[in-house]
Amino acid sequence: MRIEFYNGNVASAEGAIHAGCKFFAGYPITPSTEIAEHMALRLPQVGGVFIQMEDELASMAAILGASWGGVKSMTATSGPGFSLMMENIGLGAMTETPCVIVNVQRGGPSTGMPTLVGQADVMQARWGSHGDYEIIALSPSSPQECFDMTIRAFNLAEEYRVPVIILMDESVAHMSEKVMIPDEKDIKLVERKKASVPPSEYLPYKADDFVPEMACAGEGYNVHVTGLTHDEKGYPQATSPEVQEKLVRRLCDKIRENEEKIRDIEEIEMEDAKIALVSFGISARSCKSAMKKARKDGYKVGIIRLKTIWPFPEKYFEEISEKVKKFIVVEINYGQIKLEVERMVGRKKVVLLPKMGGDIHKPEEIYGKIKEVHNGN
Amino acid sequence: MEIEGEHHPLDEYLRADRIPHIWCPGCGLGTVLNGFLHALEETDIDLKNLAIVSGIGCTGRIAGYINVDSYHTTHGRAIPFATGLKLANPKLKVVVISGDGDLFAIGGNHFIHAARRNIDMTVICVNNYNYGMTGGQLGPTTPLESKTTTTPYGNIEHPFNLCHVAHASGAVYVARWTALHARRMKDSIKEALNKKGFSFVEIIASCPTTYGRRNKMPTGLDTMKYYKEKSVIKHGIEPEKADIEIGGEIIVGKFVDIEKPTFNEEVEKLIRRFHK
Numbered sequence A: 001m002r003i004e005f006y007n008g009n010v011a012s013a014e015g016a017i018h019a020g021c022k023f024f025a026g027y028p029i030t031p032s033t034e035i036a037e038h039m040a041l042r043l044p045q046v047g048g049v050f051i052q053m054e055d056e057l058a059s060m061a062a063i064l065g066a067s068w069g070g071v072k073s074m075t076a077t078s079g080p081g082f083s084l085m086m087e088n089i090g091l092g093a094m095t096e097t098p099c100v101i102v103n104v105q106r107g108g109p110s111t112g113m114p115t116l117v118g119q120a121d122v123m124q125a126r127w128g129s130h131g132d133y134e135i136i137a138l139s140p141s142s143p144q145e146c147f148d149m150t151i152r153a154f155n156l157a158e159e160y161r162v163p164v165i166i167l168m169d170e171s172v173a174h175m176s177e178k179v180m181i182p183d184e185k186d187i188k189l190v191e192r193k194k195a196s197v198p199p200s201e202y203l204p205y206k207a208d209d210f211v212p213e214m215a216c217a218g219e220g221y222n223v224h225v226t227g228l229t230h231d232e233k234g235y236p237q238a239t240s241p242e243v244q245e246k247l248v249r250r251l252c253d254k255i256r257e258n259e260e261k262i263r264d265i266e267e268i269e270m271e272d273a274k275i276a277l278v279s280f281g282i283s284a285r286s287c288k289s290a291m292k293k294a295r296k297d298g299y300k301v302g303i304i305r306l307k308t309i310w311p312f313p314e315k316y317f318e319e320i321s322e323k324v325k326k327f328i329v330v331e332i333n334y335g336q337i338k339l340e341v342e343r344m345v346g347r348k349k350v351v352l353l354p355k356m357g358g359d360i361h362k363p364e365e366i367y368g369k370i371k372e373v374h375n376g377n
Numbered sequence B: 001m002e003i004e005g006e007h008h009p010l011d012e013y014l015r016a017d018r019i020p021h022i023w024c025p026g027c028g029l030g031t032v033l034n035g036f037l038h039a040l041e042e043t044d045i046d047l048k049n050l051a052i053v054s055g056i057g058c059t060g061r062i063a064g065y066i067n068v069d070s071y072h073t074t075h076g077r078a079i080p081f082a083t084g085l086k087l088a089n090p091k092l093k094v095v096v097i098s099g100d101g102d103l104f105a106i107g108g109n110h111f112i113h114a115a116r117r118n119i120d121m122t123v124i125c126v127n128n129y130n131y132g133m134t135g136g137q138l139g140p141t142t143p144l145e146s147k148t149t150t151t152p153y154g155n156i157e158h159p160f161n162l163c164h165v166a167h168a169s170g171a172v173y174v175a176r177w178t179a180l181h182a183r184r185m186k187d188s189i190k191e192a193l194n195k196k197g198f199s200f201v202e203i204i205a206s207c208p209t210t211y212g213r214r215n216k217m218p219t220g221l222d223t224m225k226y227y228k229e230k231s232v233i234k235h236g237i238e239p240e241k242a243d244i245e246i247g248g249e250i251i252v253g254k255f256v257d258i259e260k261p262t263f264n265e266e267v268e269k270l271i272r273r274f275h276k
Helices: A008-019 A033-046 A056-068 A079-095 A122-127 A143-160 A170-174 A241-256 A281-296 A314-320 A337-344 A363-374 B029-041 B059-065 B078-088 B100-106 B108-117 B162-169 B182-194 B220-230 B263-274
Strands: A002-007 A021-026 A049-052 A072-077 A099-107 A113-117 A136-138 A163-169 A176-181 A224-226 A265-268 A275-279 A301-306 A308-310 A326-331 A349-354 B050-054 B069-072 B093-099 B121-127 B173-178 B198-204 B231-233 B250-257
Touching (some): A002 A008, A002 A143, A008 A033, A008 A170, A021 A033, A049 B078, A056 A079, A056 A099, A072 A079, A099 A170, A122 A163, A170 A281, A275 A337, A281 A301, A326 A337, A349 A363, B093 B100, B100 B121, B162 B198, B173 B182, B182 B250, B220 B231
Parallel strands (some): A021 A072, A072 A099, A275 A326, A326 A349
């Protein structure tokens, strides 16, 4: 074990290296660029390849290609680049290609606030590409979590054969803190299931437990991979509603049915909480000191910090709404996670404490909202 | 479709269970696929290490008919996908086969940058002067004055000379043929496959259904006759002098064949600095 002083971006890049990432394709964009820079420095040292592409469309396509070439691959970007990646994130979901995308959120929409914080890409991460699909998105609140969650992102991508998005934000990306780097033997890595039968018996999109075995290029399986609706053989069946039904259901269900396994929530002081602050990323940190002060003043308030944002922990909120009376959603957007919480907690009161971007919540503002909500407003 | 007792000599290269293909009668794509497979037969490439990548469109369907690892990607992004594939596994021979719209309109930026970097791959562009799959719209190679569904009064845009674009962007091998030049096309594809670095072959091919019938070539045969009448072989000519105009000469031949270090070689050199 060793201790480093890293910002969130560098910690995420180091996490990728420790997860066994061997390919990074990216395009410079504030506030994510340090990830590309650090990968350019580190990948050749570990026998991997860094390439700076001509744009984010190409970056996303390249990491899909690299994944089919048999290696773990990643890209990093921010809002405008994330938008450009959407079509190929859909290709990744459709072709079940393991890969990791870091989106360091800044203020939007459009060019917005390139150097300042935002958390408004939550829904885009889930719904950004066309059609029905599911992805996984994680949200770190510290450089340590940037490191740990990047490893977890690769593990989830490999396990479920799905693009995994790390929804970072500018503040976490640019804050520097102590990061513990475990010894290699203490890092648990997951690798994709390889084809276990000979080529003559192999069906590339046959899945007994939702996730098919993956045969990459050069392994002798002559696999056809297409973004068109395809059958278990991988062959296009673009005019068959039956094949579409089976495929799209499986693409969604492999994540939905495993939500509890993918779920990662930090509960703070929730045992007796009547008011819950729901937050993630940098905003959850502001919640902590507000909560502490509120507790001191006798308010029964706790925090639900979403470390996994997608798939949304629906059952968890259904259950917790039995005992929590009111929810305050603290996020740097105009109410994206709020919609999800509202959807799950029935008639319980859900209050939004938003920011439009460029600034983080001050603990006093959150404390004020706790008081207000407690007093029935 | 299987016909009892009948075998095509290229069956081992094809996903026979996917035939018949989707292409129209008179389309040049069958000829190109045939030429590609015959070229492949004449190389030492291990099929296990061959990967075909395509984008979207009629030509984009080629990948699905060849019985190797094949990737049918998004519109325009075959080249960056192929770049990732090749860099992740340098043992692979990576070939991109796609159409003029896919590679040079929506995917044009990727083409010029892959050529500039000299990524080790072969790109075959089937240029049929229009978007066939969507019913015959203007493409980046549609000749001036041509009629398409989106240029009903004749094309007023200047088309790309693809070989000039490839050369100017840094391709190490550039050749152009038409679907009429079956043997020469095959020879050029073979040379391109054996070439280290970014090699490019343009094949001008008939599209009677959506382009030809609006431009006085309603059948594949009419287009072949047109190629026969207009094609002039000029090996080694400066690609910029090989513009294509409606009714004008179609200059074909091998235009560029040079050597320069590939991106892949440079990456390997860099990695070796840390792994002696």
